[in-house]
Amino acid sequence: MILTPETLEKIETTIPKYPVKRSAVMTLLHFIQSEQGYISNEAVEWVAEKLEIQPINVLEVVTFFPYYRQEKLGKVHVRVCRTLSCALMGAYKLSDDLVKQLDCKMGHTKEDGSVTLEYAECLAACGTGPVVLVDEDLFEKLNQPGTVEPMVEVIKTRAQSEAAASE
Amino acid sequence: MAAVENRILLKHADEDYYSPSIDSYLQYGGYETLKKALYEKPEDLREVVKESGLRGRGGAGFSCGVKWSLVDRKSGKPIYLICNCDESEPGTFKDRQLVHKDPHQLIEGMMISAFANDVELAFIYIREEMPLGAKILEKAVEEAREKGLVGENIQGSGYSCDIVVHRGAGAYICGEETGLIESLEGNRPYPRIKPPFFPAVLGLYRCPTIVNNVETLCNVVHIVKMGADEFAKIGRAGNTGTRIWCVSGMIQKPGYYEIEPMTMRELLYDLCGGPLPGRKLKACIPGGGSMKILRVDESFKDRDGREFSFDEIIVDYDGIMAAGSMSGSSGMMILDDSTDITEALANITAFYAHESCGQCTPCREGSLWSKKITARMCTGGAREEDVDLLYDMAGNIGGRTVCPMGYSITWPVQSYIDKFRDEIVANAKANSCGMKSYEERLIEK
Ligand SMILES: Cc1cc2nc3c(=O)[nH]c(=O)nc-3n(C[C@H](O)[C@H](O)[C@H](O)COP(=O)(O)O)c2cc1C
Ligand code: SF4
Ligand code: FES
Numbered sequence: 001m002i003l004t005p006e007t008l009e010k011i012e013t014t015i016p017k018y019p020v021k022r023s024a025v026m027t028l029l030h031f032i033q034s035e036q037g038y039i040s041n042e043a044v045e046w047v048a049e050k051l052e053i054q055p056i057n058v059l060e061v062v063t064f065f066p067y068y069r070q071e072k073l074g075k076v077h078v079r080v081c082r083t084l085s086c087a088l089m090g091a092y093k094l095s096d097d098l099v100k101q102l103d104c105k106m107g108h109t110k111e112d113g114s115v116t117l118e119y120a121e122c123l124a125a126c127g128t129g130p131v132v133l134v135d136e137d138l139f140e141k142l143n144q145p146g147t148v149e150p151m152v153e154v155i156k157t158r159a160q161s162e163a164a165a166s167e
Numbered sequence: 168m169a170a171v172e173n174r175i176l177l178k179h180a181d182e183d184y185y186s187p188s189i190d191s192y193l194q195y196g197g198y199e200t201l202k203k204a205l206y207e208k209p210e211d212l213r214e215v216v217k218e219s220g221l222r223g224r225g226g227a228g229f230s231c232g233v234k235w236s237l238v239d240r241k242s243g244k245p246i247y248l249i250c251n252c253d254e255s256e257p258g259t260f261k262d263r264q265l266v267h268k269d270p271h272q273l274i275e276g277m278m279i280s281a282f283a284n285d286v287e288l289a290f291i292y293i294r295e296e297m298p299l300g301a302k303i304l305e306k307a308v309e310e311a312r313e314k315g316l317v318g319e320n321i322q323g324s325g326y327s328c329d330i331v332v333h334r335g336a337g338a339y340i341c342g343e344e345t346g347l348i349e350s351l352e353g354n355r356p357y358p359r360i361k362p363p364f365f366p367a368v369l370g371l372y373r374c375p376t377i378v379n380n381v382e383t384l385c386n387v388v389h390i391v392k393m394g395a396d397e398f399a400k401i402g403r404a405g406n407t408g409t410r411i412w413c414v415s416g417m418i419q420k421p422g423y424y425e426i427e428p429m430t431m432r433e434l435l436y437d438l439c440g441g442p443l444p445g446r447k448l449k450a451c452i453p454g455g456g457s458m459k460i461l462r463v464d465e466s467f468k469d470r471d472g473r474e475f476s477f478d479e480i481i482v483d484y485d486g487i488m489a490a491g492s493m494s495g496s497s498g499m500m501i502l503d504d505s506t507d508i509t510e511a512l513a514n515i516t517a518f519y520a521h522e523s524c525g526q527c528t529p530c531r532e533g534s535l536w537s538k539k540i541t542a543r544m545c546t547g548g549a550r551e552e553d554v555d556l557l558y559d560m561a562g563n564i565g566g567r568t569v570c571p572m573g574y575s576i577t578w579p580v581q582s583y584i585d586k587f588r589d590e591i592v593a594n595a596k597a598n599s600c601g602m603k604s605y606e607e608r609l610i611e612k
Contacts, residue, residue, distance in 0.1 A: 017331050019245075019288065020372060022353035026336055030295075051353070064355045064524075065336035067295045079296075083257045084456060084514045085415035085500050087609040121339065121518055122257040122456075123296050126415035126498065127422045136298040 001046045007035050011050070021051045025061055029068055038069040074109040074116035076158045078102070079133040082119040085126035090143040094130050095119065101152050114159035134158075170426070170433035173401070175409050176385045177425045180268035187303050189310040192271035198316050200392040204279045205324040212283035216387060218395035220407035224261075225251055225342075225380030226455070226496050227571075228484045231387075235284055235377060237367040244374040248281050248289040249351070252304075252381050253335060253342035255294055257456030257518055258498025261411040261423050262381040266293070266300045269385075270307035274330065276384035278317060279391055281328045284377060289328060292347050294335045304332045339522035343570050344378040346524065357526045358570035382411060402427050406483035410497055414439050417446065417503035428486060432478035435501070446503040450586070451477070453487050454495025456515050457575035459582035461492055492582075508587040509594045510609035513541035515579050517610060519572070527568040534576050536560055544591065545610055547599040554595050558584050 128140035217232025370376020419440030520538035565577030
């Protein structure tokens, strides 16, 4: 498996931070997923060897957590909070709007790999709901006029520029 | 006089002059308390925290000082401190403010707590959905390390302790302390059974471990700074200090409010501006999605038999307990007369069905059943008997599982039915509530 030198360096400095190597499994998976977009079988084996555990020990972590993916995520990852406070503020209407505007089914990745659109459970920003997490950026109060369009714009621009960058 | 906030932990957080950098924190006296604490005896610091009456802000409200006193100090094993920043209880968003806006207050609190408990390695477990928070914390730890406030030989005292920021990956159960510990060890976060796995004795790597919430640890700075007696004057007996309440849902001014105990009326009207125009408040979930719901037209009885109304509930641990619920994670969700209770319950049960770790059959199966039954009460296919079926089934979950999450299904289901039985029965009978308008529906159609 080929990882960039930066990721390899991050991995090497992370492992000794923990008293027991195995504890670094989540952090390594984070690094690898952010570089490769998902956790391949090859990555599972690579991490297992690195931490001197069995591949199944890595795989059981990968399959438990919603964040880790075994299939490539879209270039832009859009998560709409659906839990009660956001729902009260219109999260379901918002999600229907996004399905249309992004032309992407809920819980799916677009065929061209540009966008993944999903529900998320409470994002700890309930006072400013409904909220959406676009990659690492939180968009809030999305029931106010004029708030959704700029976010959709960000998503589309990012999807395009990422697509261009990876060509 | 209208009630007001008393910002201690959030004193600087939202001010224009302030930033999360160490310079801001140092400029306003930051880390002075740690520097002084390093010259005190750890056991004296522990005593101060115990005397202050500080209760945990993460959920159960257990005395912080007592928790620290239970740590096994004779085992000869290292002692670990973990800051729980998993903040995932529906309705809760206070730790986010503390981490994003004043990270050094947390780090100072952690270092004092670590020193007081002879800890040489501490962790912050932060949920994946707060990527910015993780970056801020990593930077803050680095800044503190450069200034000799974290790491080797802190301020020349001979005491060393490092902090590792660890990111989660989107699972609610990592907020439960033993699930968190399993996750930190690199395993699936299946909570551990107590006994024997009390973290104070058999925690991280089977070593004594302290798990505290972000807000709890931030309070430690102020307790050590002002002394136990001064701190205990804030709030009321058994409920000392301020608490940051997160108010969300159908209310004019949702947000986070750092307050001393006040009445529900003062919080919801003076501070939060009351219901939305033309609406009436209907119910309140007082301490995060797991807690029992309260009706605003209910009347309650305290231990001496005195009756009190919803408006008169005192918003703190004991006040909300007296009304039959719990203050939990202090995430308060407000529902008004436009809300369909069955849909609200269906939304909440969907959360717990998604988040059950799957280890215990009652919770794994019961959460899914609750989700399915409540969903059909909203979308069609329900029967009148479903209400009793749901109620009985939910009653068989809490207390019969490895971790307390079982109650997160039992409590909402049974309290919503106890308090809004007519509404829920009517929906079940009609075979669905018809679902609210497009704007207001609370679950997927
Ligand atoms: C299902 C479940 C989820 C929990 N989630 C959190 C959480 O997100 N954050 C938190 O601080 N405590 C959470 N707790 C409480 C922790 O188990 C633990 O009691 C707490 O972190 C202790 O800190 P404190 O004593 O400072 O309150 C949760 C408990 C349960 C049962
Ligand atoms: S009660 Fe639920 S969340 Fe807790 S250990 Fe059992 S299955 Fe997991
Ligand atoms: S309910 Fe959406 S952020 Fe909490």
